[in-house]
Amino acid sequence: MFSKNIQNLKTSPVRELIPYSKKSKDAGIDIIHLNIGQPDLETPKEFFEAIESFGEKTIAYSDSSGQKELIESIKKYYQKMNINYENDEILITAGGSEALLFTLMTLFNAGEEVLIPEPYYANYNSFFAMLGIKVVGIPTKFEDNFKLPSKEVIESLITEKTKAIMFSNPGNPTGAVYSRDELLMLNEISKEKNIFMISDEVYREFIYDGKDTVSCGTFIDNQERIIIIDSISKRFSTCGARVGTILNKNKDFMGYILKLCQSRLAISTLDMIGAEALYRCLDEKYYQSVNRKYMERRDFLFEGLKKIDGVVLNKPEGAFYCIIELPVEDATDFSKWLLGEFSYEGSTVMLAPAKGFYQREELGLNKVRISYALELDRLEKAIKTIELGLKKYNNR
Numbered sequence: 001m002f003s004k005n006i007q008n009l010k011t012s013p014v015r016e017l018i019p020y021s022k023k024s025k026d027a028g029i030d031i032i033h034l035n036i037g038q039p040d041l042e043t044p045k046e047f048f049e050a051i052e053s054f055g056e057k058t059i060a061y062s063d064s065s066g067q068k069e070l071i072e073s074i075k076k077y078y079q080k081m082n083i084n085y086e087n088d089e090i091l092i093t094a095g096g097s098e099a100l101l102f103t104l105m106t107l108f109n110a111g112e113e114v115l116i117p118e119p120y121y122a123n124y125n126s127f128f129a130m131l132g133i134k135v136v137g138i139p140t141k142f143e144d145n146f147k148l149p150s151k152e153v154i155e156s157l158i159t160e161k162t163k164a165i166m167f168s169n170p171g172n173p174t175g176a177v178y179s180r181d182e183l184l185m186l187n188e189i190s191k192e193k194n195i196f197m198i199s200d201e202v203y204r205e206f207i208y209d210g211k212d213t214v215s216c217g218t219f220i221d222n223q224e225r226i227i228i229i230d231s232i233s234k235r236f237s238t239c240g241a242r243v244g245t246i247l248n249k250n251k252d253f254m255g256y257i258l259k260l261c262q263s264r265l266a267i268s269t270l271d272m273i274g275a276e277a278l279y280r281c282l283d284e285k286y287y288q289s290v291n292r293k294y295m296e297r298r299d300f301l302f303e304g305l306k307k308i309d310g311v312v313l314n315k316p317e318g319a320f321y322c323i324i325e326l327p328v329e330d331a332t333d334f335s336k337w338l339l340g341e342f343s344y345e346g347s348t349v350m351l352a353p354a355k356g357f358y359q360r361e362e363l364g365l366n367k368v369r370i371s372y373a374l375e376l377d378r379l380e381k382a383i384k385t386i387e388l389g390l391k392k393y394n395n396r
């Protein structure tokens with residue numbers, strides 16, 4: 001009755017444990033959500049002020065390509081990084097999610113291949129499955145903090161069906177940040193093999209310890225093949241305002257994306273008005289203060305988890321995620337047990353089992369992804385809960 005592709009959709013590992021939390025919730029147990037990448041910082045007031053001063057009597061459809069003033073402000077935001085896109089090289093979408101979907105719809109026929117370092121953001125899978133795109137995982141190693149393998153290894157995975165290399169940098173779920181050299185290597189491959197490069201940069205502001213990386217928008221020798229995916233969700237703590245961006249200099253590609261944008265008429269006018277004010281009013285000072293907050297959380301989490309017997313992790317370099325190895329055989333079973341059978345001082349923890357982020361699921365069996373977009377006191381409690389939970393689980 002339903003399409004084959006739709007029946008292939010998997011449940012997101014971020015949400016798969018929600019049914020198991022019912023028992024704890026009913027028992028009044030506080031659940032600390034380490035599973036979700038939802039920033040808890042306040043949305044800057046400029047967003048709300050701009051919407052409050054919206055003077056129109058009717059909320060009309062905006063332009064399909066996005067509100068002009070917003071495009072202008074995004075252009076300036078990129079110019080500050082010495083990246084130049086013209087107005088018609090920027091299209092506004094309903095979140096980075098729609099930007100990704102439209103990009104994949106435009107590039108791929110069913111059966112064609114996307115190259116992607118694994119583990120990767122699990123929601124990509126829904127788009128791949130929906131469109132019949134075959135995923136070819138680029139192997140990376142947990143022990144190596146998910147660095148890219150050599151050019152030769154990546155090239156050996158390319159076939160005549162490969163259409164694009166896709167990745168998020170900084171990485172969800174890994175927290176890894178690709179160095180400038182790693183990105184240059186991907187750029188070389190993209191040029192030499194004539195394949196697109198989809199660079200998901202929604203965590204761009206969350207890079208720690210001054211790690212040397214760049215936006216792929218700076219690779220001006222390959223701009224027709226480089227597609228930047230962007231979003232305000234994480235940058236400004238505005239996940240519920242659905243505003244994303246596609247940037248690219250290939251006129252044909254952008255022409256097709258515009259047709260897709262027209263087919264859904266427009267995105268939320270008010271969200272774009274708020275987003276425009278954020279891009280226009282906030283500057284480096286804001287980005288740095290947010291960055292410092294997440295870095296503090298990253299350090300706190302890393303130091304705390306590292307001390308737990310049997311827990312192995314790398315120091316995350318960016319975004320607000322990390323993958324940790326647990327001293328258990330099956331991290332999904334442990335995560336379910338934590339939710340259903342264990343609490344510490346009235347709280348328990350929801351984790352995201354890592355196997356759902358891998359193409360080769362066995363690599364993630366004893367691992368979970370943790371999101372640290374939470375206050376330090378919540379993180380402290382979560383770390384203690386994991387520590388005591390592991391002891392009890394392994395002594396059952």
Ligand SMILES: Cc1ncc(COP(=O)(O)O)c(C=O)c1O
Nearest residue numbers: 095096097121168172202231233
């Ligand atoms: C790597 C990555 N890309 C894209 C998105 C999509 O974000 P949004 O649709 O909220 O812009 C997310 C959200 O978590 C993400 O982690």
